[in-house]
Amino acid sequence: MAEGISSYDIVVLGGGSGGYACALRAAELGKRVALIEKDKVGGTCLHRGCIPTKALLHAAEVADQSRESAKFGIKTTFEGVEMPGVLSYQESVVDRLWKGLQSTIASRKIDTVIGDGRLVSPTSVRVGDTVYEADHVVLATGSEPRSLPGLEIDGSRVITSDDALRLDRVPGSVIILGGGVIGVEFASVWRSFGADVTIVEMLPQLLPLEDESSAKMLQRMFRRRGISFQLNTMFESVKHSDAGVTVTLAGGKTLDAELLLVAVGRGPVSAGLGYEENGVALNRGYVVVDELCRTGVPTISAVGDLVTMAQPGHPQLAHVGFAEGILVAERVSGLDVHPIDYDGVPRITYSDPEVASVGLTSAQVAERGLEIVEVNYPLGANGKSVILQTQGTAKVIAEADGSGPGRVLGVHLVGSRVGELIAEGQLIYNWDAEPADVAQLIHPHPTQSEIIGEAHLALAGKPLHFHA
Numbered sequence: 001m002a003e004g005i006s007s008y009d010i011v012v013l014g015g016g017s018g019g020y021a022c023a024l025r026a027a028e029l030g031k032r033v034a035l036i037e038k039d040k041v042g043g044t045c046l047h048r049g050c051i052p053t054k055a056l057l058h059a060a061e062v063a064d065q066s067r068e069s070a071k072f073g074i075k076t077t078f079e080g081v082e083m084p085g086v087l088s089y090q091e092s093v094v095d096r097l098w099k100g101l102q103s104t105i106a107s108r109k110i111d112t113v114i115g116d117g118r119l120v121s122p123t124s125v126r127v128g129d130t131v132y133e134a135d136h137v138v139l140a141t142g143s144e145p146r147s148l149p150g151l152e153i154d155g156s157r158v159i160t161s162d163d164a165l166r167l168d169r170v171p172g173s174v175i176i177l178g179g180g181v182i183g184v185e186f187a188s189v190w191r192s193f194g195a196d197v198t199i200v201e202m203l204p205q206l207l208p209l210e211d212e213s214s215a216k217m218l219q220r221m222f223r224r225r226g227i228s229f230q231l232n233t234m235f236e237s238v239k240h241s242d243a244g245v246t247v248t249l250a251g252g253k254t255l256d257a258e259l260l261l262v263a264v265g266r267g268p269v270s271a272g273l274g275y276e277e278n279g280v281a282l283n284r285g286y287v288v289v290d291e292l293c294r295t296g297v298p299t300i301s302a303v304g305d306l307v308t309m310a311q312p313g314h315p316q317l318a319h320v321g322f323a324e325g326i327l328v329a330e331r332v333s334g335l336d337v338h339p340i341d342y343d344g345v346p347r348i349t350y351s352d353p354e355v356a357s358v359g360l361t362s363a364q365v366a367e368r369g370l371e372i373v374e375v376n377y378p379l380g381a382n383g384k385s386v387i388l389q390t391q392g393t394a395k396v397i398a399e400a401d402g403s404g405p406g407r408v409l410g411v412h413l414v415g416s417r418v419g420e421l422i423a424e425g426q427l428i429y430n431w432d433a434e435p436a437d438v439a440q441l442i443h444p445h446p447t448q449s450e451i452i453g454e455a456h457l458a459l460a461g462k463p464l465h466f467h468a
Contacts, residue, residue, distance in 0.1 A: 004130045005030045006111075008034045008331060011125050011134035013117045013273075016043020018107065018304030018321030021142030022243040025329035027108035030300040034132050036117040036125055037112050042101050044142055044305070045318040050164050051097060057350050060192030064352065071389070080147040080230040083168050090165075119274035122299045136299050138288055139280070140325065141273060143266035143305035143316060148177075150234065151262060157245050157259045158238060161186065171195050173257040176245050177204040177235055181349045183263035184218070188351035189225050197254055200247070206231070207349060209313070210412070211361040211396055214375065217414040221353050221391065266316055268306050277424045282363045283308050291339035293328050301328045311342065320345055344430040353392050357423035359429040361411035364395065366405055372409065377455040381465045383446035390416035394451040398435055398459055405459050407432045417448060424452050435459035 015037030023035040040047055059081075066078040092337045105112055115127040124133045145160035147153055155163050161182050170193045176183045179201030187197045199206065205215035206222070206229060222229065234250035242257035259467055268285040279297045281288040288310035293301045304321035308314055317438050323340055331337045343364075349355040362467025365372050377394040379385035385392070399406035411425030438456035444448045458466050 006034065006130060006132050007191075008111075008132060008134040008328070009030045010034075010136050010138060011036065011132045011271045012138045012140055013119065013267075014140030014142055014304070015041035015112070015123050016140060016142045016308075016321065016398055017045045017318040017323040018142075018302060018306075019043065019138065020101065021322040021343075022138050022140065022245070022303060022329045023110050024105065024108055025324075025326045027110050029333040030327060031329070031333060033108075033110045034113055034134070035105065036066070036113045036127055036132065036366050038114070040098060040118045041105060041112060042098050046097055046101070047094060048162050048165060050318050051094055052090050052163075053182075054350055055093045056086065056165070056189045057185060057352075058086075059086045059089060059388065060189045061113075061352065061433050062193050076312045081170050084172060087166070087168060087267030104293050118272075119278050119280070119300075122278050122297050136301065137213065138325075138328055138332075138365070139267040139275065139295075139300065139302040139306060140304050141306055145262070146265050146267040147262050148264060151235075151238065153262060158262060159241060161263055168329070171258045173244070173258045174198070174261055175200060175245070175246055175257040176235060176261045176263055177247075178263035179203070179229060179231070180208065180321060182265075182267065184263070184349055184351045186261055187222070187227050188225075192352065193227055193234050194256070194353075200233050200235060200255075201229060201231050201236050203234065204232050206357055206378065207355060209347070209361075211395065211410070212363065214299065214355050214357065214412050214414050217393055218318070218349075218351070218353065218355055221414075224235055225352070229417065253319070258433075266305060270306060278328070278391065292331055292337060301332070303328055313342070315342060315345055315347070317345065333449065341430065344426060346421060346422040348428045350419060353390060354417065354419045355412075355414050356419045356425075358422055358425045360397065361410060361412070365397060370409065373400045373405050373459060374398065374399050375455050375458045376459060377451055377466055379451060381446075381454070383450060384448045385415060387446070388416055388448075392416075392418065394418075394455045395456050396435070396455040403439050404461070407434055407458075408438070411452070411453070416447070418451075421449055424449065428452075428456075 009031040011034045012023045014035050023033045028034050066076050069076045117127045120126045124131050173196040176199045179199045191197050207215050236248045238247045245260045247255045270285050274284045282294050287302040287306050289302050289307045303324035306315040327337050346358045374397045379392040395412040398408050398409040408428050435456040439460040443453035
C-alpha cells in the first residue's frame, strides 16, 4: 500500500530528451510537474548516445589531424591513443552538461524523482511506495540497444554501443553488425584510433535511410580510409575464438576480430511498465500515438524513441524528442499545436565524412511519383572545403514545374563538418523555398555554407563556381 500520494498537473515518466523537454516547457506554462527518471536526467542522448559518442568522434578527429599535420606544413608526432584520457575527456563533457541540465530543471521548480516508475492508472505513476497523481501522464521511457534472435550480448567480446562507449582500450579489430548511424559512427571512431574495422550490413548500402548518392560517396571515402564493409549480407552466428570472435555470414563466409559490436538499432523500453494494463496500445513494444502524440487513453501521451505512428519511419532522434515533448506540453496546456513534418527533420551522421540531410531522398521522390530536377555540387569547387582538404557533395532535389524548378524537396550533404550546414537546408525545405529564392541570398566567402548557395544557383539556372 502506498505511503504517500503527490499530486501534479503533469507527471513525466522518463527524463531523456523528450521527457525533460516536456517538463521544462510545461513548467514554463505554469504547470506543476514531476519528472521521474530511473537513472540520470538527460537519458540516452546525454549519457549513452549523442553527447559521449560525439566526444569520441572529436577525439578521433584530433587523432587524424595529428597524423596528417605534415601536409599542412605543421610538424607533430602522433604517439597513440590513451583511452583512459579519452574517456576522461568524454566524461567531463557529459558531466558538465548533466550538471547544467539539473540546474535548469531545478530553476523551473520541477520535482525530479529518481527511481523506477510504473504506470498504475491512466493518471498515476508509482515509484517505490509513493504514487504520483496527475491530470496528465507523459510516457517518455525511450529506447535501448537491440540484438538479433539467438545473438547473446556478453558485454566483453560481443558488445552494444553502451559497452563501446565505456571501452578502455582501442581494439585491434572490430566487426560491426549494422551499417546504420550507430555502426557507421563507431566504425569511423575506431578506424581513426587505429583499429581494423569491417561493417556487415544486410541492406544494399550503408546508412539505408539516406539518399543512395550520399551512401555511395560515404562508401567510397570509407574504402579510402581502409574501412571494409559487406553489403547485402546476412549474419548467421558468432562464436568465441582465441583471438576474440568468429562471425559466420550467410553462405558460410567467416570473419575474425577481437570484438563484435551489435548495432542493429534500438528498441522501445516499455516491458513491465504497466502500459498495456492501463489501456495504452503497443505495437512491437512501441507506444502507438497519433500525429499529436496522443495515445488511445485521453490522459496519456507519449514521446520520443518510445513511440510509433501510422506514418512509417518515426525517427529516433534527440531533437525529435525535444520537439514532441514541447508539442505535448503546449497541447496539454491548451495551446494551438500542429503535427510535426518528420520529413522536415534534419538527420546527421557524424562520421568522417559527415552525412547530413533533410527532406526526401531520390527513392522517396520516385515512390511518390513526383517530377524533379536535381543538382550535385562538388565540394572540390568550394574554397573552404579545399582548405579543409575534404571531399563530398551537396545534392539538392527540387520539384519540376512548367516554368522551372519549384519547391525544394531534399537537401543531402556529404563532407567534413557539413552537419553544421543542414539547419539552413531545414529552413529551405520547411518554408517551401524554391531554388530561385535561395539563389538571391548571399553566402559569406570563403565558407562551406556557400555549397548550399551554389547548388541552388545552379538549379536556378545561373551557376557560379560550377559547371555541369
